[in-house]
Amino acid sequence: MNRNDDVELPADWDDDSDVGAERRRGRRAALIAFGLVAVLVIGVGIVVGSYLNGLRNSYEKRSVVDITRAEGERPEAEEGTGQNILLLGSDKRSEEAAAAEGVTGQRSDVMMLVHIADDGESVYITSFPRDLYVDIPGHGKDRINAALAFGGPSLAVTTVEDYTGVPIDHVALIDFEGIEGLVDTLGGVDVQVPTDFEADGIEYTAGTQSMDGREALVFVRQRKQFADGDFQRNRNQQAVLKGIADKLISADTLTDPRRLADTIEEVSPYLTTDEGLTAGEMTKLGLSLRSIRGDDLYFLSVPHGGPTTTSGGASVVATDEEAMDVLREALRTDDMGTYYAQYAGAY
Template structure:
């Protein structure tokens, strides 16, 4: 006797009818997803391509980096990055860039430390008249390094002084601030101290600045109570306001605004070769969770102003304070350092 259960044609046909629509729906869904991925990839490529085209307007220099003793500082304990930001009042021409930006002095110098997890950023300002050892040139103001040897010597000087390896460097001419701020629609800046300059009034408190006002705000020091120290604070406040606008949802969600912002800044920007568009995108992805509230602004430890035997007005270094900062950078514990020293 055959125990095989007879097949049920109606049941078989129903199962097939059920499976076929499901398969068709699955195939259609996969096709739609594939199309979306393809279109998304195409749009992403075009978007990144437009950003790259805008960014490549910058000037580029090669860094031959080595500390004064021929050895660069040891790598930090963590996997974070250090970027040196310099600001100059003299526009870097193509000829000057080809000569590694010689002849300029960096009126603004900030060391940006980005931890590996991208959760925070630590911006440390150095007084432009800080009296330090410049490799091959003896003691001088720290801002003279750019004049003596361009970006490579500026990097070497800061690496030596902080005992910290610097991964990238960027020099911006102050004139670029005007276009950058105007592209962002202006920025709301905290003005620490009231002053007037060039017919513009800056009043203590929060003030909306356009590009021209932001440029004057970043440059002024003579009318401020503590001169260059107060200007450093103003520049930090401006940088914080710009970063807050750049990191806002309105800017990040607008490809056109991002492209226009980069295009406005790039002609005034000089970087090392390694800080190319791919690296910028990678840094953006790694630090995508940054917000203005996670930017910590610090001042490098220093002593009081004094006059050298040669009659130069300089700012004394603070070796004890610097050792604390060097340790924090080396051990990647800037969070602990900032908790004690952030403004």
């Protein structure tokens, strides 16, 4: 029936009887109820729209950087091979803390390459030792975490792209204050502690330990308490990231709008991303990963050699090019599942 077709009214529509009047009252009540429902739906839509807009406005408080490169300089992207996101944790302190500690600039004490499989069913997080000795474009060979100090997230992306041979789709950098605030906003996270130790007056006990923001932050910065130093610190950083991810993707967090809003509001001022990682792109990415759970996150370390000393006397971590080529091929072809099965825990 078209909208302009004549509508045949029921025979009793103009009935003046008591029954007809009752029916008309019933119809008016139904129409009023329908109208109220319509207003309610529209109102909810407005509220939801305002809420999403609020989240978007909070997210826009982040800083943005340009990670584009001249044509031909970036590794070629191949269709159907997933996405690569570089996560950086900066040791940037507040001005007061930096002055007290005599620290200038910032270096990426946390550097992880997140590979999202093309089918959206699994995510592989590969950590880089902060002292890995690699080529940094325009600066020669140096520790990989120096790229952030030399040229910010853009140079860190360029360095990792050149080293891994795959394009980086997005980058996200968060400083220590943001990590602490994120964990506190989530109400703490459960972290797997490798052994008993003490740091900054905090006791850590082997096994699963619930941590607030400060406890998690102190935990990810420790290395001298462990025989393998930075390598165990990488594993500890992964443990905290897994705790955060488990909390973020848990049902109670995803279905709690207030907590989600608070999380975005808390973290955004400490977050730097590439210009392309907009609120819309984040939403799209989140939807593509809606079936991911904690067991679908796989953690590993980039292949590397042992500790060594440069000609200038600096202590660094050597690369392992032969083993690295295997990882490069797995990333390039989106075959990280096979790689993980063979090399998980090897480094």
